[in-house]
Amino acid sequence: MTDPGSSAREDRVAALREARVVLVSACLLGEACRFDGRSKRSEPVMAALEGKEVVPMCPEVGGGLPIPRPPVELSDGTGVDVWAGRARALEREAGVDRTEAFLRGARMALEAARKFGATVALLKEKSPSCGSQHVYEAGKLRSGEGITAALLRAEGITVLSDEDL
Numbered sequence: 001m002t003d004p005g006s007s008a009r010e011d012r013v014a015a016l017r018e019a020r021v022v023l024v025s026a027c028l029l030g031e032a033c034r035f036d037g038r039s040k041r042s043e044p045v046m047a048a049l050e051g052k053e054v055v056p057m058c059p060e061v062g063g064g065l066p067i068p069r070p071p072v073e074l075s076d077g078t079g080v081d082v083w084a085g086r087a088r089a090l091e092r093e094a095g096v097d098r099t100e101a102f103l104r105g106a107r108m109a110l111e112a113a114r115k116f117g118a119t120v121a122l123l124k125e126k127s128p129s130c131g132s133q134h135v136y137e138a139g140k141l142r143s144g145e146g147i148t149a150a151l152l153r154a155e156g157i158t159v160l161s162d163e164d165l
């Protein structure tokens with residue numbers, strides 16, 4: 001699936017350069033909020049955010065999921081399909097449906113972006129929430145976006161990933 005709200009990489013990076021307020025995946029900032037209890041602190045991300053107002057957000061924790069938590073993958077589609085009601089977010093091993101928590105967290109991320117005036121979101125690639133170019137569906141990496149990235153793009157926020165930097 002193509003990303004309807006995405007632009008070329010250089011356009012996304014230019015938007016980040018010009019943004020004053022940026023919504024950022026909290027794990028990229030060093031917060032240990034990933035499913036495995038670790039962070040994914042990124043020095044290129046930290047450097048790109050220098051001088052900007054940063055709004056940290058972990059949609060999965062915001063949606064009520066614990067740290068650590070079982071890994072989740074998208075099933076029957078990507079984030080866009082989840083919002084359309086034809087795909088789900090399921091725990092990889094047990095198949096427990098976590099879609100509602102993911103939707104809740106995505107809405108919280110959008111609210112935070114609006115509240116603080118973030119026009120750009122810099123999110124962790126390949127996450128079922130934050131992925132913006134690639135996500136895992138049923139064990140395979142495919143093109144597409146996660147549940148939070150899809151909502152932010154649909155609402156006009158430029159989304160790029162750590163892998164764009």
Ligand code: SF4
Nearest residue numbers: 025027058124127130
């Ligand atoms: S990728 Fe997104 S949902 Fe996953 S830990 Fe990082 S901020 Fe949270």
